[in-house]
Amino acid sequence: xxxxxxxxxxxxxxxxxxxxxxxxxxxxxxxxxxxxxxxxxxxxxxxxxxxxxxxxxxxxxxxxxxxxxxxxxxxxxxxxxxxxxxxxxxxxxxxxxxxxxxxxxxxxxxxxxxxxxxxxxxxxxxxxxxxxxxxxxxxxxxxxxxxxxxxxxxxxxxxxxxxxxxxxxxxxxxxxxxxxxxxxxxxxxxxxxxxxxxxxxxxxxxxxxxxxxxxxxxxxxxxxxxxxxxxxxxxxxxxxxxxxxxxxxxxxxxxxxxxxxxxxxxxxxxxxxxxxxxxxxxxxxxxxxxxxxxxxxxxxxxxxxxxxxxxxxxxxxxxxxxxxxxxxxxxxxxxxxxxxxxxxxxxxxxxxxxxxxxxxxxxxxxxxxxxxxxxxxxxxxxxxxxxxxxxxxxxxxxxxxxxxxxxxxxxxxxxxxxxxxxxxxxxxxxxxxxxxxxxxxxxxxxxxxxxxxxxxxxxxxxxxxxxxxxxxxxxxxxxxxxxxxxxxxxxxxxxxxxxxxxxxxxxxxxxxxxxxxxxxxxxxxxxxxxxxxxxxxxxxxxxxxxxxxxxxxxxxxxxxxxxxxxxxxxxxxxxxxxxxxxxxxxxxxxxxxxxxxxxxxxxxxxxxxxxxxxxxxxxxxxxxxxxxxxxxxxxxxxxxxxxxxxxxxxxxx
Amino acid sequence: xxxxxxxxxxxxxxxxxxxxxxxxxxxxxxxxxxxxxxxxxxxxxxxxxxxxxxxxxxxxxxxxxxxxxxxxxxxxxxxxxxxxxxxxxxxxxxxxxxxxxxxxxxxxxxxxxxxxxxxxxxxxxxxxxxxxxxxxxxxxxxxxxxxxxxxxxxxxxxxxxxxxxxxxxxxxxxxxxxxxxxxxxxxxxxxxxxxxxxx
Ligand SMILES: Cc1ncc(C[n+]2csc(CCOP(=O)(O)OP(=O)(O)O)c2C)c(N)n1
Numbered sequence: 001x002x003x004x005x006x007x008x009x010x011x012x013x014x015x016x017x018x019x020x021x022x023x024x025x026x027x028x029x030x031x032x033x034x035x036x037x038x039x040x041x042x043x044x045x046x047x048x049x050x051x052x053x054x055x056x057x058x059x060x061x062x063x064x065x066x067x068x069x070x071x072x073x074x075x076x077x078x079x080x081x082x083x084x085x086x087x088x089x090x091x092x093x094x095x096x097x098x099x100x101x102x103x104x105x106x107x108x109x110x111x112x113x114x115x116x117x118x119x120x121x122x123x124x125x126x127x128x129x130x131x132x133x134x135x136x137x138x139x140x141x142x143x144x145x146x147x148x149x150x151x152x153x154x155x156x157x158x159x160x161x162x163x164x165x166x167x168x169x170x171x172x173x174x175x176x177x178x179x180x181x182x183x184x185x186x187x188x189x190x191x192x193x194x195x196x197x198x199x200x201x202x203x204x205x206x207x208x209x210x211x212x213x214x215x216x217x218x219x220x221x222x223x224x225x226x227x228x229x230x231x232x233x234x235x236x237x238x239x240x241x242x243x244x245x246x247x248x249x250x251x252x253x254x255x256x257x258x259x260x261x262x263x264x265x266x267x268x269x270x271x272x273x274x275x276x277x278x279x280x281x282x283x284x285x286x287x288x289x290x291x292x293x294x295x296x297x298x299x300x301x302x303x304x305x306x307x308x309x310x311x312x313x314x315x316x317x318x319x320x321x322x323x324x325x326x327x328x329x330x331x332x333x334x335x336x337x338x339x340x341x342x343x344x345x346x347x348x349x350x351x352x353x354x355x356x357x358x359x360x361x362x363x364x365x366x367x368x369x370x371x372x373x374x375x376x377x378x379x380x381x382x383x384x385x386x387x388x389x390x391x392x393x394x395x396x397x398x399x400x401x402x403x404x405x406x407x408x409x410x411x412x413x414x415x416x417x418x419x420x421x422x423x424x425x426x427x428x429x430x431x432x433x434x435x436x437x438x439x440x441x442x443x444x445x446x447x448x449x450x451x452x453x454x455x456x457x458x459x460x461x462x463x464x465x466x467x468x469x470x471x472x473x474x475x476x477x478x479x480x481x482x483x484x485x486x487x488x489x490x491x492x493x494x495x496x497x498x499x500x501x502x503x504x505x506x507x508x509x510x511x512x513x514x515x516x517x518x519x520x521x522x523x524x525x526x527x528x529x530x531x532x533x534x535x536x537x538x539x540x541x542x543x544x545x546x547x548x549x550x551x552x553x554x555x556x557x558x559x560x561x562x563x564x565x566x567x568x569x570x571x572x573x574x575x576x577x578x579x580x581x582x583x584x585x586x587x588x589x590x591x592x593x594x595x596x597x598x599x600x601x602x603x604x605x606x607x608x609x610x611x612x613x614x615x616x617x618x619x620x621x622x623x624x625x626x627x628x629x630x631x632x633x634x635x636x637x638x639x640x641x642x643x644x645x646x647x648x649x650x651x652x653x
Numbered sequence: 654x655x656x657x658x659x660x661x662x663x664x665x666x667x668x669x670x671x672x673x674x675x676x677x678x679x680x681x682x683x684x685x686x687x688x689x690x691x692x693x694x695x696x697x698x699x700x701x702x703x704x705x706x707x708x709x710x711x712x713x714x715x716x717x718x719x720x721x722x723x724x725x726x727x728x729x730x731x732x733x734x735x736x737x738x739x740x741x742x743x744x745x746x747x748x749x750x751x752x753x754x755x756x757x758x759x760x761x762x763x764x765x766x767x768x769x770x771x772x773x774x775x776x777x778x779x780x781x782x783x784x785x786x787x788x789x790x791x792x793x794x795x796x797x798x799x800x801x802x803x804x805x806x807x808x809x810x811x812x813x814x815x816x817x818x819x820x821x822x823x824x825x826x827x828x829x830x831x832x833x834x835x836x837x838x839x840x841x842x843x844x845x846x847x848x849x850x851x852x
Pocket of ligand 1: 036037038039065087089090093414415416417453454480481482483484485510512513514515516521
C-alpha cells in the first residue's frame with residue numbers, strides 16, 4: 001500500500017505537498033475523492049486513486065473540473081466527506097458551480113483543493129485563486145509547508161462540517177511539488193451517516209432558486225455566516241501572531257511565503273527581531289490579529305505569493321482605523337515585483353531591507369559570468385522519441401507544405417502536442433507587422449499558430465472561419481488530444497457540426513492523459529482505481545453529433561495519416577480526422593524497453609535532414625560529417641524516420 | 654547538520670528520485686528536510702533540478718550561490734544550475750556524458766565543449782569533481798543506477814554527516830529487492846570515484 005495510507009500515527013516521513021494533502025483527507029476519513037488532473041495538483045488525486053481500493057472509498061478522475069465539482073458537491077450534499085482537486089485553470093472551468101455552492105453550503109465536509117502556479121511553470125496564467133475564494137465568499141486556507149498542508153486538509157473537513165460550507169485549500173507549485181517531513185496523525189474511522197434530506201436545517205436547502213427567498217435571500221444567509229467564518233479564522237491555530245514589543249517593523253505573510261520569510265530571518269540571524277503574523281486562514285483573514293500588527297509597528301511588509309490580497313485588507317483596516325502606516329509588498333507601494341513567483345532571494349532581500357541589515361551574496365567575476373552564460377544553451381522541451389504526435393505532425397507538415405499559404409491557421413490546444421507551438425528556444429524570431437503571412441514549418445515545434453487553454457482551439461477555428469468568410473482558399477485547422485476532446489471540445493464540436501463550419505479538426509488520440517503524467521483518459525479502458533472500464537469511441541461521438549466527414553488514421557503510418565488529413569482539408573464543410581497511436585511511454589512501461597535496431601547507413605545518407613525535421617529527440621545530426629544518426633538510448637524503433645528518408649538510408653536490420 | 658544540495662539533469666536520469674532518497678535519509682537521521690522539484694511535464698528529456706535542504710530549513714528552494722553540493726548528472730544542466738547556485742566554497746560533481754537538446758539536433762545551437770563547462774565551473778565553485786557515473790553504472794551492470802553512483806559521490810564529499818547505512822537502507826527500500834546489491838555497489842563506487850577525483 002502507498003505509504004500515505006499507512007495507519008501509523010506518529011510516523012515521520014518525507015511527503016510531497018500533494019501527498020500530504022491526500023494524507024489529510026485519509027486521516028479525515030474521506031469517502032469520495034474526485035478531480036481532473038492538472039499540474040501541480042495531480043498527485044493529490046493519484047494518491048487517493050491508489051488508496052481508494054485499500055481503504056474502501058471512491059475516487060474518480062472526472063471528465064473535466066466542472067463535472068468533478070458537481071460530483072463532489074453531490075457527494076457532500078448527502079453528508080459524505082469529499083475532496084475535489086484541480087489546478088488553477090481547472091477552477092475557471094468549475095466556476096459556475098463553485099460560485100453558487102456557498103449559497104446553499106454543504107452537509108458533509110467538502111474540501112476544494114486548487115493548486116496555483118505562480119511563475120506559470122505548467123500553466124497558461126499565474127492567476128491567484130485566493131481572491132476567487134473571496135469572490136465566492138468561501139473560507140480559504142493556505143498552508144506554509146507540507147506538515148501544515150496535511151494538518152489543514154485534515155482540519156478543513158471538520159471546519160467544513162461546523163460551518164456547513166465548502167473549504168477552499170489553496171496550494172502553489174512550491175508547496176504541492178515540494179516535499180518535507182510530515183508526522184502522521186490518526187486515521188478517523190467513525191462512519192458518518194450518508195443520506196438525503198431535502199429540507200436539511202433550512203427549507204429547500206439544496207435548491208438555489210427555492211423558496212422562501214430565492215438566490216438573493218440565500219446570498220443574505222451567506223453574508224450572515226461571515227461572522228462565523230471570521231470567528232473561526234480569529235481562533236485558528238493556522239494564524240500565528242508574535243508581537244515583539246518595541247520593534248517598529250513587522251512582517252505579515254501567508255502560505256509558502258511564510259516559509260521564505262522564516263528562511264530569511266534564519267539566514268540573517270534575526271529570528272524574533274520583529275513582529276510577525278503568519279496567516280494560514282487567508283479568507284476571511286484574522287482581522288483582530290491584523291489590527292494588533294497595525295498597532296505594534298509603523299512599517300509592515302506583506303509577503304504573499306500572488307495578488308496583494310492580505311496587503312490590501314491590511315490597508316483597508318488601517319484606513320478604517322485612521323492609522324497612517326507604511327504597508328509595503330506587491331501592491332501600490334510595490335517593493336516586490338508584481339508578477340512571477342516569489343523566491344528565497346527576493347524575500348531575503350526585502351526582509352533585509354526592512355530590518356536594515358546588510359545582505360549580499362558572492363558576486364561572480366564578470367568574465368566567468370559571461371562565459372557561463374555563453375555555455376548555457378537552451379534545452380527546449382521536445383516530444384518524446386517515438387511519440388505518436390510526431391507522426392501526426394509529420395503528416396500535417398506534409399499537408400501544410402502541399403497547400404502552402406492556403407492552409408492558413410493551425411489552432412493548437414493543451415496536451416503534450418501543445419509543444420507544437422513552443423518553437424525552438426535557440427531560434428531567433430523577428431516579429432513582423434499585421435500582414436497576412438504563413439511561415440515555413442521547419443520542425444513540429446513550429447506547427448501550431450495558437451495555444452490558449454483546454455478546448456479553445458476548435459472554438460477559435462470556428463471564429464477564424466467565420467471571420468475569413470467562405471474563402472475556400474484559406475484553410476483552418478484545429479488539433480486536440482483525446483483527454484482534451486472529452487474535457488472541453490464537445491460543445492464546440494456540436495457548434496461546428498450544427499452550423500457546418502468549414503474547418504478540419506484533428507484529434508490526436510494517444511489513449512491517455514499524458515502531459516499530466518499518464519492518468520487514464522476515456523480511451524484508456526482503465527479507471528483511476530485500477531478497474532476496467534470500456535473505452536469511449538471518438539468517431540462514434542462525432543458521427544452521433546452529425547459530423548459527416550469522420551476518418552480514423554494511424555499516426556505511425558505517415559502515408560495514411562497524410563492522406564486522411566489532406567482529404568479532410570480539401571473537404572468543404574466540417575471534417576474530423578482521428579489520428580491514433582498509443583503514447584510510447586505507456587507502451588514501453590507495459591512491454592519493457594528493447595534494444596533499438598534502427599540505425600543510419602552513413603554511406604547512403606545524403607544529409608538532407610528530412611529525418612531531423614520530424615523533431616524526434618532520437619534523431620541526431622553531425623554537422624561536420626553532414627550525416628544523420630540515431631541515439632540508441634532514446635530510439636524506440638517507431639519507424640517514422642525510416643518513412644521520410646528519401647534514399648532509404650535509415651534501416652532496421 | 655545544515656546542507657543545501659541541488660541534483661540536476663534531464664528527465665529520465667532519476668534526479669528527483671535521488672533527491673527524495675537523500676531527504677528521506679536525512680529525516681531518518683533525525684533532521685528536518687525539504688525538497689523543491691523543478692521539472693517540466695511528463696515528457697522525457699526535459700531539464701530537471703531538485704533542491705534538497707537539510708537542517709533548520711523552511712522553504713523548498715536554495716538561495717543563489719549557496720548550494721554546498723551540486724550533483725550534475727548532465728554537463729549542460731550542471732552549467733545551467735552551477736552558474737546560478739554554486740556556492741564559492743561549494744562542490745560540483747559532474748557526470749560528463751552529454752544529453753543533446755533538440756536545439757542542437759535541429760541545428761539551432763551547438764553543444765558547449767564539456768571541458769569548457771568544467772573549466773568555467775571551477776571559477777564558480779570551490780571544488781569540481783568529474784565522476785563518470787554513466788560509465789561506472791554501466792560497468793557495474795545497471796546503467797540506470799547512474800543516479801545512485803552520483804549520490805555515492807555526493808556522500809564522498811564528507812558533507813553528508815549521517816551514517817552511510819541510513820542512505821543505503823532508504824535506497825534499498827526505494828527499488829525492487831533484486832537491485833539491492835547492485836545499488837550498494839553503485840553507491841560505494843561513486844563514493845570512491847569522488848575521492849579519487851579530488852585526491
Ligand atoms: C482546465 C485545465 N485542466 C487541466 C489542465 C492540465 N492539462 C494539461 S494538458 C492536459 C490533457 C492532456 O491530455 P490529452 O489532451 O489527451 O493530450 P496528451 O497530453 O495525452 O497528448 C491536462 C489535463 C489544464 N491545462 N487546464
